Amino acid sequence: xxxxxxxxARRLTVVDQALRLFxxxxxxxxxxxxxxxxxxxxxxxxFRQFRSKEDVVFADHESxxxxxxxxxxxxxxxxxxxxxxxxxxxFERFTQWRELAARRYRVVRQVPALREREIVTVFRxxxxxxxxxxxxxRGRSDLALVQFTAAVTAxxxxxxxxxxxxxxxxxxxxxxxxxxxxxxDRRTSAADSDDMIVAVFPRDMPSRQVAELLARxxxxxx
Amino acid sequence: xxxxxxxxARRLTVVDQALRLFxxxxxxxxxxxxxxxxxxxxxxxxFRQFRSKEDVVFADHESxxxxxxxxxxxxxxxxxxxxxxxxxxxFERFTQWRELAARRYRVVRQVPALREREIVTVFRxxxxxxxxxxxxxRGRSDLALVQFTAAVTAxxxxxxxxxxxxxxxxxxxxxxxxxxxxxxDRRTSAADSDDMIVAVFPRDMPSRQVAELLARxxxxxx
Numbered sequence: 001x002x003x004x005x006x007x008x009a010r011r012l013t014v015v016d017q018a019l020r021l022f023x024x025x026x027x028x029x030x031x032x033x034x035x036x037x038x039x040x041x042x043x044x045x046x047f048r049q050f051r052s053k054e055d056v057v058f059a060d061h062e063s064x065x066x067x068x069x070x071x072x073x074x075x076x077x078x079x080x081x082x083x084x085x086x087x088x089x090x091f092e093r094f095t096q097w098r099e100l101a102a103r104r105y106r107v108v109r110q111v112p113a114l115r116e117r118e119i120v121t122v123f124r125x126x127x128x129x130x131x132x133x134x135x136x137x138r139g140r141s142d143l144a145l146v147q148f149t150a151a152v153t154a155x156x157x158x159x160x161x162x163x164x165x166x167x168x169x170x171x172x173x174x175x176x177x178x179x180x181x182x183x184x185d186r187r188t189s190a191a192d193s194d195d196m197i198v199a200v201f202p203r204d205m206p207s208r209q210v211a212e213l214l215a216r217x218x219x220x221x222x
Numbered sequence: 223x224x225x226x227x228x229x230x231a232r233r234l235t236v237v238d239q240a241l242r243l244f245x246x247x248x249x250x251x252x253x254x255x256x257x258x259x260x261x262x263x264x265x266x267x268x269f270r271q272f273r274s275k276e277d278v279v280f281a282d283h284e285s286x287x288x289x290x291x292x293x294x295x296x297x298x299x300x301x302x303x304x305x306x307x308x309x310x311x312x313f314e315r316f317t318q319w320r321e322l323a324a325r326r327y328r329v330v331r332q333v334p335a336l337r338e339r340e341i342v343t344v345f346r347x348x349x350x351x352x353x354x355x356x357x358x359x360r361g362r363s364d365l366a367l368v369q370f371t372a373a374v375t376a377x378x379x380x381x382x383x384x385x386x387x388x389x390x391x392x393x394x395x396x397x398x399x400x401x402x403x404x405x406x407d408r409r410t411s412a413a414d415s416d417d418m419i420v421a422v423f424p425r426d427m428p429s430r431q432v433a434e435l436l437a438r439x440x441x442x443x444x
Contacts, residue, residue: 120342153372154369
């Protein structure tokens with residue numbers, strides 16, 4: 001294990017103990033001293049690892065964001081796929097720490113200030129993905145990127161929230177198929193032939209009529 | 223003018239003066255007394271209208287959210303369209319107060335705490351739209367609603383941000399066409415024949431091949 005992983009694991013132990021105490025005694029009623037004692041560290045070590053009691057609630061997000069950033073920096077191939085895979089990896093890590101995420105959910109929904117901090121934290125993922133796509137897909141419609149990352153992060157958060165509430169057992173595979181269905185801007189400035197055609201028509205239109213209409217429209221476009 | 227509109231107009235005058243001072247002198251350096259003086263009200267009246275200096279920065283959002291909520295409560299017809307129209311109405315009001323929105327943009331991007339508050343405020347629109355669609359479309363895929371409102375609010379915020387930065391002159395009509403393109407969950411539990419088929423294929427696939435593939439797939443479905 002690399003020194004960094006070790007430090008992350010130690011921090012996560014403190015996060016875990018803190019959330020356990022917050023869930024048991026309430027956020028306001030729990031002191032930093034109690035967290036430090038439960039985690040077997042000194043108050044001083046606590047403040048070397050975290051800036052504040054609030055910080056400890058979201059510390060695993062910092063580690064998640066760093067890992068997502070590193071994943072994207074090393075990613076090859078299609079950038080839209082890379083974002084989806086980064087999101088699935090985040091989800092998989094939260095699944096491993098399911099108890100921690102569930103405890104945080106119970107604490108955060110009772111403290112409005114923490115709920116606001118969570119919204120801000122969640123927004124940082126969206127920002128990371130938008131910045132990455134902008135960098136990778138220069139000249140592409142900026143609006144398409146923004147719509148994509150908004151839908152992608154909303155999908156992740158929706159399935160995660162249901163998981164921590166114990167309402168669903170959505171797996172990484174479920175998330176992956178939900179993400180694949182989100183529209184991407186497939187236009188490339190270089191090669192128009194890569195364009196995708198999207199045809200929408202009523203389910204009850206006779207199939208031969210659809211086929212003929214399409215053939216006629218496509219010939220006009222060709 | 224109804225008394226409520228009158229009160230809203232008076233509050234917006236204070237907002238406008240406050241943002242002008244923040245933009246000129248800086249947010250931290252401007253006192254509530256200076257804002258009250260510039261707006262021609264007493265310090266006491268200021269604190270009857272706003273809880274804090276921070277509150278005044280986002281006060282027009284409160285009025286926007288109230289108007290959007292009232293619009294949706296009275297809306298008839300297709301709920302997806304109603305959300306889009308509510309978003310367009312918000313955008314049109316911001317366009318009228320363009321100078322105010324532009325001043326806020328300059329202030330907010332310099333004060334991290336205000337930026338965080340803005341993210342939280344923006345999230346309240348998304349939440350309002352999701353709650354409305356859930357109420358209107360019971361039994362519909364919750365994930366589809368969440369993806370829709372995420373993409374819709376991201377689209378609005380993107381065009382608004384570009385407007386206040388002076389980067390584009392996007393009109394309400396531009397926003398409306400961007401919103402119409404966002405996919406909706408069209409399934410109805412009652413009438414399957416209302417379903418739409420969406421076919422996606424490469425632009426360079428020969429049109430006859432597309433038509434034949436489609437006809438074959440549709441016959442399988444029929």
